[in-house]
Amino acid sequence: MAKITGNVFSIEEFSTFDGPGIRETVFLKGCPLKCMWCHNPEGQSFESMVVRSPNGCLNCGACLKKGEEITGKSCLVKESIAVCPRNLVRICGEVKTAEELVSIISKNITILNASGGGVTFSGGEPLSQHKFLLECLKLLKDKTNRAIQTTGYTSESVFREVLSECDFVLYDLKLMDNDKHKYYVGGSNENILRNYSILASSGKDFITRIPLIPTVNDTAENIEATAKFMNKNKVSKVEILPYNKMAGGKYKLIGKEYKPEFDGNIEPNPHKDIFEKYGIEVKVL
Amino acid sequence: MRENVKKMYDFLLERSFRERRSDKIIDITDLVEGKSEYETQVIRLREMLKNEGTLIYDGDIFGFNRTIKNLPKYNCKDGKKSHTDSTGNITVNFKGAIEKGFDSIIDFCKEKLNTELAESSVNYYNTVIEMLTIVLDFCDRYRDYAKSVGNETLYNALCQIPHGKATCLYEACLLQKIILYMQRLLAHSHTTLGRFDQYMYDYYKMDKEKGLSDEDLLEIIELYFISLNLDTDIYHGVQQGDNGQSMVLGGFDLEGNSMFNELSKLVMEASLELTLIDPKINLRVGKNTPDWLYEYATKLTKKGLGFPQYCNDDIVVPGLTKLGYKKEDVVNYTVAACWEYIIPNCSMDVPNIDTFNFPLVVNNALHAHLKEAESFEALMEFVDKEIRQEVNVIIERHKSNWHNRVYAAPLLSIFVDGCIEQGKDLSEFGAKYNCFGCHGAGIANGADALAAVKKLVYENKEITKDELLNALNSNFEGCEELRNKLLNCSKMGNNDDYVDELGSKIMESFSSEMNGRDNGYGGFWRAGTGSAMEYIWSARKCPATADGKKAGEAYGSSFSPAITTKLNGPLSVIQSFTKFDMTKIINGGPLTMEVHDTVFRNEEGEKKVAALVKAFVHLGGHQLQINSINRERLLDAQKHPENYPNLVVRVWGWSGYFCELDLEYQNHVIRRTEFSV
Numbered sequence: 001m002a003k004i005t006g007n008v009f010s011i012e013e014f015s016t017f018d019g020p021g022i023r024e025t026v027f028l029k030g031c032p033l034k035c036m037w038c039h040n041p042e043g044q045s046f047e048s049m050v051v052r053s054p055n056g057c058l059n060c061g062a063c064l065k066k067g068e069e070i071t072g073k074s075c076l077v078k079e080s081i082a083v084c085p086r087n088l089v090r091i092c093g094e095v096k097t098a099e100e101l102v103s104i105i106s107k108n109i110t111i112l113n114a115s116g117g118g119v120t121f122s123g124g125e126p127l128s129q130h131k132f133l134l135e136c137l138k139l140l141k142d143k144t145n146r147a148i149q150t151t152g153y154t155s156e157s158v159f160r161e162v163l164s165e166c167d168f169v170l171y172d173l174k175l176m177d178n179d180k181h182k183y184y185v186g187g188s189n190e191n192i193l194r195n196y197s198i199l200a201s202s203g204k205d206f207i208t209r210i211p212l213i214p215t216v217n218d219t220a221e222n223i224e225a226t227a228k229f230m231n232k233n234k235v236s237k238v239e240i241l242p243y244n245k246m247a248g249g250k251y252k253l254i255g256k257e258y259k260p261e262f263d264g265n266i267e268p269n270p271h272k273d274i275f276e277k278y279g280i281e282v283k284v285l
Numbered sequence: 286m287r288e289n290v291k292k293m294y295d296f297l298l299e300r301s302f303r304e305r306r307s308d309k310i311i312d313i314t315d316l317v318e319g320k321s322e323y324e325t326q327v328i329r330l331r332e333m334l335k336n337e338g339t340l341i342y343d344g345d346i347f348g349f350n351r352t353i354k355n356l357p358k359y360n361c362k363d364g365k366k367s368h369t370d371s372t373g374n375i376t377v378n379f380k381g382a383i384e385k386g387f388d389s390i391i392d393f394c395k396e397k398l399n400t401e402l403a404e405s406s407v408n409y410y411n412t413v414i415e416m417l418t419i420v421l422d423f424c425d426r427y428r429d430y431a432k433s434v435g436n437e438t439l440y441n442a443l444c445q446i447p448h449g450k451a452t453c454l455y456e457a458c459l460l461q462k463i464i465l466y467m468q469r470l471l472a473h474s475h476t477t478l479g480r481f482d483q484y485m486y487d488y489y490k491m492d493k494e495k496g497l498s499d500e501d502l503l504e505i506i507e508l509y510f511i512s513l514n515l516d517t518d519i520y521h522g523v524q525q526g527d528n529g530q531s532m533v534l535g536g537f538d539l540e541g542n543s544m545f546n547e548l549s550k551l552v553m554e555a556s557l558e559l560t561l562i563d564p565k566i567n568l569r570v571g572k573n574t575p576d577w578l579y580e581y582a583t584k585l586t587k588k589g590l591g592f593p594q595y596c597n598d599d600i601v602v603p604g605l606t607k608l609g610y611k612k613e614d615v616v617n618y619t620v621a622a623c624w625e626y627i628i629p630n631c632s633m634d635v636p637n638i639d640t641f642n643f644p645l646v647v648n649n650a651l652h653a654h655l656k657e658a659e660s661f662e663a664l665m666e667f668v669d670k671e672i673r674q675e676v677n678v679i680i681e682r683h684k685s686n687w688h689n690r691v692y693a694a695p696l697l698s699i700f701v702d703g704c705i706e707q708g709k710d711l712s713e714f715g716a717k718y719n720c721f722g723c724h725g726a727g728i729a730n731g732a733d734a735l736a737a738v739k740k741l742v743y744e745n746k747e748i749t750k751d752e753l754l755n756a757l758n759s760n761f762e763g764c765e766e767l768r769n770k771l772l773n774c775s776k777m778g779n780n781d782d783y784v785d786e787l788g789s790k791i792m793e794s795f796s797s798e799m800n801g802r803d804n805g806y807g808g809f810w811r812a813g814t815g816s817a818m819e820y821i822w823s824a825r826k827c828p829a830t831a832d833g834k835k836a837g838e839a840y841g842s843s844f845s846p847a848i849t850t851k852l853n854g855p856l857s858v859i860q861s862f863t864k865f866d867m868t869k870i871i872n873g874g875p876l877t878m879e880v881h882d883t884v885f886r887n888e889e890g891e892k893k894v895a896a897l898v899k900a901f902v903h904l905g906g907h908q909l910q911i912n913s914i915n916r917e918r919l920l921d922a923q924k925h926p927e928n929y930p931n932l933v934v935r936v937w938g939w940s941g942y943f944c945e946l947d948l949e950y951q952n953h954v955i956r957r958t959e960f961s962v
Contacts, residue, residue, distance in 0.1 A: 011853065011854075012854060013853055013854025013855060013856040013857060014854050014855045014856060014880075014884075014893075014897065016884050016889070016890045016893045016894075017886075017889075017890070021893065021896065022856070022893050022896055022897065024854075024856070062765075081769065081773075082766045082769050082770065083765060083766055083769070084765070084769065085765040085768075087768075087769050087772050087773070087833075087849075107780055107856075107857070107860070108856040108857070108860075111856050111859075111860075111897075111900040112856075114896070114899075114900060114903070115893060115896035115897075115899075115900070116896075117893075117896075285886065285887065
């Protein structure tokens with residue numbers, strides 16, 4: 001039987017906000033959602049892609065010419081990597097077996113563990129590659145602390161299965177109103193909210209996170225609904241990630257334009273008072 | 286910060302006082318013509334102090350501020366020494382002076398003169414007496430001036446010191462300031478502050494017994510540190526900030542007991558509160574350093590000053606002992622102006638006398654032997670031979686170089702054990718240790734070049750020997766594809782044994798050939814991992830290399846990955862750079878890492894950075910500099926320097942004001958590896 005493989009678009013060794021201790025964060029490629037503020041746009045598609053860093057580009061066109069030679073149209077191809085005079089072209093998304101990925105992580109496990117840290121699988125949406133994810137989590141069992149950073153956008157059975165194999169969960173709650181959720185996030189929040197309840201009653205260590213986007217989900221109405229929902233699930237802690245103006249930084253890399261429909265210059269309002277009304281402790285990161 | 290401290294602090298940051306200094310040039314060419322070295326030193330000091338005024342700023346309790354920018358000039362026709370010659374970069378025995386006072390040193394010299402002595406010693410003692418008398422006269426002038434302006438604090442202290450011994454922490458600091466002030470006038474630059482928390486500890490305890498609180502003592506330390514920053518703009522150095530005012534805290538004694546004390550903590554507290562360049566803090570750590578100390582030190586890193594620099598006692602102490610230093614001296618080790626480990630109180634080592642240019646030597650070996658080497662192993666034998674040969678060239682070069690590097694320095698030698706006792710100047714080997722240290726620049730670039738050759742030429746045979754050599758000769762003109770292949774090979778810093786082992790091999794060749802070799806002056810050679818300014822200077826002399834580096838491009842600073850390396854992250858870096866047994870290459874030279882300041886956003890982030898430092902120490906790293914840097918802020922500072930007068934960055938061994946650096950260094954700081962969330 002062929003080994004299960006996954007597509008990894010980045011591994012960060014010293015991630016300090018993805019769980020307890022020093023985290024090695026693995027970014028799995030592909031996401032079924034499409035948040036308007038996504039700061040990892042290169043992680044949205046499920047396929048590997050050739051990307052070009054815009055900083056320092058001489059616009060010499062050698063990379064695109066190579067694409068034209070091979071495909072007949074001006075585009076980036078794998079062969080473009082070698083011809084860039086500044087070495088700015090690279091592959092985003094490498095296919096690896098679970099064993100390969102775990103052996104990379106293993107090199108750092110002593111340091112990760114010594115700091116009380118471990119591995120965090122992020123994305124994209126890591127649950128979208130759940131078979132690969134499960135395989136990795138199983139191989140890492142009892143070796144280090146295993147966390148996932150997820151939107152929870154998946155079926156109940158997949159969620160339960162993955163949950164049973166991880167030690168810590170970072171769970172995003174973005175918008176409570178389903179229509180708005182569909183518009184801004186690109187999918188329904190029904191399974192997200194259902195899986196959240198499963199997580200909250202599972203006894204697993206987890207943290208709820210809200211990426212706070214000005215005028216989109218920092219409204220009193222949405223915060224009230226979120227706090228109420230968390231309170232119903234007996235959750236008493238939340239971490240707020242205020243919108244980062246650097247979010248658009250990587251769109252050029254994949255040849256896209258960042259066009260949010262909200263004003264990123266507005267300082268989002270975390271409405272701490274509302275959370276506190278529901279007995280929820282707020283930490284702004 | 287107490288109000289009086291805040292007032293001095295604001296005064297310092299405002300900087301306008303610096304414009305009031307005189308530009309006057311004191312030309313003493315006629316006076317020193319035909320004079321001996323000792324006489325010249327005396328004249329330099331006397332003429333400078335004749336012209337220097339007494340200047341005590343409002344709220345200043347230390348005085349000894351410069352009123353003239355330039356040191357006396359002389360250019361003797363006979364081509365003899367010039368005013369820029371300087372002996373320094375050592376840590377003197379401040380404690381000895383602080384405990385005695387200058388009168389007793391003069392008495393000691395006079396007593397010696399009553400005994401039978403060689404003529405050179407008679408000259409030496411007479412010179413010392415003459416110089417100390419000039420210094421004391423000047424201090425008396427200051428004392429009287431302090432009284433006349435109603436500065437009772439300074440007046441009272443100057444009634445006690447420097448004639449007599451210090452009786453409290455304030456007097457001890459003042460006496461040290463006077464010593465440093467005088468040494469600077471003779472261009473004895475880079476005399477470092479050493480283990481301040483150890484030799485000042487008795488005074489700290491005395492003051493505590495007298496009823497002073499930690500807050501009172503913090504005030505004194507903060508005022509002292511501010512005073513150390515007042516005149517740094519006119520100190521001699523390669524770039525501003527490179528002035529040697531570094532300090533070493535903590536460490537372990539021979540039995541392994543921690544020597545980090547209440548004063549060490551207070552010094553760090555002062556540094557945290559002031560956020561000033563000086564003094565630069567080095568922290569001695571080891572496997573038994575508690576987490577809280579790493580975490581506290583990380584708060585200092587977060588300030589963005591580029592320190593503390595960490596030194597690992599578990600590696601440095603055995604390393605220096607193996608070289609030939611006595612263990613009781615080694616346990617006191619300090620750090621020179623940048624990072625070279627030096628023995629305080631009793632050494633006149635020159636730890637930066639030369640630089641081994643790894644990329645250049647490796648490159649020369651490639652050009653000379655690649656064609657004939659049938660296997661990579663055969664090539665490595667040639668590389669080993671070339672490295673050893675170059676080490677011998679360096680050793681030979683300095684066999685008769687002592688007097689070109691260590692000039693007569695009677696005023697400095699007073700404070701170095703052995704000189705006064707023997708009646709011998711530092712230049713005449715009055716100190717116990719007289720060793721030479723050699724930097725090792727561009728180790729990663731050298732290893733990377735070999736890894737690329739091994740992979741592409743010998744294993745994969747993707748590039749022929751001629752193709753490689755031609756590409757190097759043409760500085761990669763028209764060979765972009767070939768260069769990309771080189772750039773995308775395994776690089777040091779990614780925890781890949783393939784290249785890291787080659788790094789270990791070249792370090793082994795270099796250090797085993799050099800360590801312990803006689804330097805011709807009773808001292809030995811020490812090999813290191815530092816680069817100082819050589820990561821730019823030596824690199825300029827280096828043509829295109831097989832790691833893909835173009836001619837003249839900078840190396841990684843000190844013991845760090847090459848600048849262009851795409852890194853996995855800091856965990857890989859610290860593992861790559863701790864594989865070699867670092868006790869074998871212990872002249873000094875840190876791994877330098879930049880951490881984006883967003884990592885420090887909260888206390889949790891701080892703890893994680895602290896854990897990273899701890900991991901490095903436990904892996905057996907010898908020295909680490911970890912900087913908090915925000916790229917966007919640096920870029921903006923380049924565009925709008927007027928908005929960033931106080932932005933401090935660490936450049937190589939020292940910190941400097943970013944906006945005052947040459948563009949080349951600014952760009953290098955910006956390009957240096959940066960890890961962020």
